[in-house]
Amino acid sequence: MNTIIQNAAYCKICNEIVVSKERHDFETCNCTSISVDGGTYYVRRSVKDVNLYEELVLTVNSTFDEIINKLVWGTRGKEGNVKLHYFLIKSLDINHLQAILDNVKNIESLHEHVIKYWLNTKKDK
Ligand SMILES: [Zn+2]
Numbered sequence: 001m002n003t004i005i006q007n008a009a010y011c012k013i014c015n016e017i018v019v020s021k022e023r024h025d026f027e028t029c030n031c032t033s034i035s036v037d038g039g040t041y042y043v044r045r046s047v048k049d050v051n052l053y054e055e056l057v058l059t060v061n062s063t064f065d066e067i068i069n070k071l072v073w074g075t076r077g078k079e080g081n082v083k084l085h086y087f088l089i090k091s092l093d094i095n096h097l098q099a100i101l102d103n104v105k106n107i108e109s110l111h112e113h114v115i116k117y118w119l120n121t122k123k124d125k
Pocket of ligand 1: 011012013014015016029030031032033034
């Protein structure tokens with residue numbers, strides 16, 4: 001049974017979030033400081049400096065707080081024509097969050113849940 005929900009890390013040098021989706025999906029950030037691997041099977045990291053990256057792995061044992069703060073969203077832009085890029089869902093603005101709910105079919109329930117959480121939280125401010 002897979003217990004990993006998200007296999008990701010954030011590079012503080014180039015500000016890129018890298019995500020490994022599959023078992024042998026080895027992904028490296030733009031400045032090559034960090035690499036992630038393993039998908040939902042295992043968590044493998046190659047890191048040049050442990051102080052310059054932030055761990056974004058989520059498992060079924062992660063707390064609600066960890067999930068709402070670390071879950072990422074991948075996008076290819078409004079027209080779908082730019083390189084796949086990941087953002088923390090919590091960092092997206094209200095318009096973007098609403099657009100995802102309006103336009104993305106077959107959204108995973110966890111992502112939908114977190115998007116709605118941040119939409120409501122940001123609207124209340
Ligand atoms: Zn980097």
